[in-house]
Every structure is written in C-alpha cells, then in structure tokens.
Amino acid sequence: MTDIFSLSGRRALVTGGSRGIGASIVELFARAGAEVAFCHYNDDSRAGALQAQLAKNGLTTHARSCDVSLEDDVDGMTRWLDASLGEIDILVNCAGIGGDKPFVDLSVADWDRMIAVHLRGTFLVTRAHFAKMVKRNYGRIINISSQLAYKGSPGLVHYSAAKAGIVGFTRALSYEGAPHNVTVNSVAPGPIDTDLTAGMSEQFRAMKMAQMPIGRFGRTDEIAPTVLLLASEAGSFYVGQTLSPNGGDVMV
C-alpha cells in the first residue's frame, strides 16, 4: 500500500523550526521523507542541536536565522533556499512569539511586533513561494494559528488578534490556491508545553488546565501529526480549514 502520509521527494520550509512545535514538525517531516529547511530567530544553538540530533538518525536538514517580519531577511532566505534546496513544495508558517500584557499596558510597539512576526511574517514568507507553487501546480501551505483565535485570553489581545488574522488569511488565500492544487490550511493548537508557555504563572496554568476536558497541556509531538496530515496526500481535500488539536479547550 502507498503511504499516504509520506513526504518522500518533497521539499519543505518550516519557519520557527529551532524548538518547540516547529522543531517537532521539522523532525516529523524529515522522518516522513521530506528534505527540510527551517529558519529561526537568532537561535543558532538550538537549531544546531536539533540538526545534530536528526543527523544521528541520518536525517539532513538546512537551517538559517531569519526574522520573518523583515522583507530583506525573507528575501535573503528565499535566495538561500533556491541555492540550497530549490523550490519548496510545502511551507509551514510556524514562527511566533508570546508576551502577556493587560490591554491597558499594551504599547504600540508591543502591538506592532506581535502583528509583524505573526501576520506580516506569514504574508512575507508565503508571498515568496505562493506564485511559484501556483506555476508548478503543487503546494501545501500550513499556517500555525492558535485556539486563542476563537477563544481569546486576557493579557493576549494582540496575540489573539494576530492568530485570528491568520485564520482569515488562510481562508482567503485558499480560494486563490486551490484551483492550482495549492492548498492553504491552518492548525490552531491548544496550550502546549514549550518556551512560549514556560513563563506562565502556576496559578494561570492551573486555571487553563481546569478549563480543558483533557486536564493537561499538550506536547509538541501531539501537534506535528496534524501538520503532516495537511502536508501530505492524506490531506489533499482540506482547503481553507483550521484544524485544532487542543485537548478540548475549544470545540468548533
């Protein structure tokens, strides 16, 4: 039987791939047979450690620092990709930042940075590859949103707005991609144990867990398989969807 989850012969770019959810996606994609490149933001040591760990299993990856919110950085990454990997088949926009702050304390700079990394970054990196995918009549784009796009959270107005924007971006672009066999979908995880959530107070963490039917935070390897589904032949009929592995935190 053909493995419908195989990524053999595919080339993938994962932004924010040096740690956390992105690192699990990089690992699963490489194990599924893809040639994988990833970027990170000034996180060379974690990126190098991930590459070394994967290399022990014979899996070669390509890594580079790139601030996805900066057009010049993204252009540089695209030139590097063209030289190192060639045109990509799969793009996962996973780069992201946190930063809780009550709305009354939120500065314009806080707002702009959050929107820039998540939304501008998703726009810039997608723009660099979308037309080439359309021309080649093949592409899989998966944008990492969050269940907070639906649910919201105190202290995370800017984050929730950015993640809801990613859902709208995904739906709108999917109309332009699907006729050319370029599917665009998103994944909206619930709370996952990563560096992003490590700074949460015990009190907030306990409150979150109490809201979740599953009663615990997720692991990064509980998100990556949903991304693999959307990236592989198994997910070929998903268009403009947002899949939400979230332990029941939000049910839609």
Ligand code: NAD
């Ligand atoms: P993390 O902090 O562990 O990893 C973030 C990654 O993004 C790192 O590789 C980092 O280098 C990279 N990054 C940060 N800013 C960047 C920039 N400007 N340009 C390029 N790369 C940049 O975080 P995580 O929890 O693994 O989050 C990954 C994604 O999942 C984010 O988009 C996040 O919003 C989303 N998410 C996380 C959770 C959670 O509970 N952890 C829940 C829902 C969604």
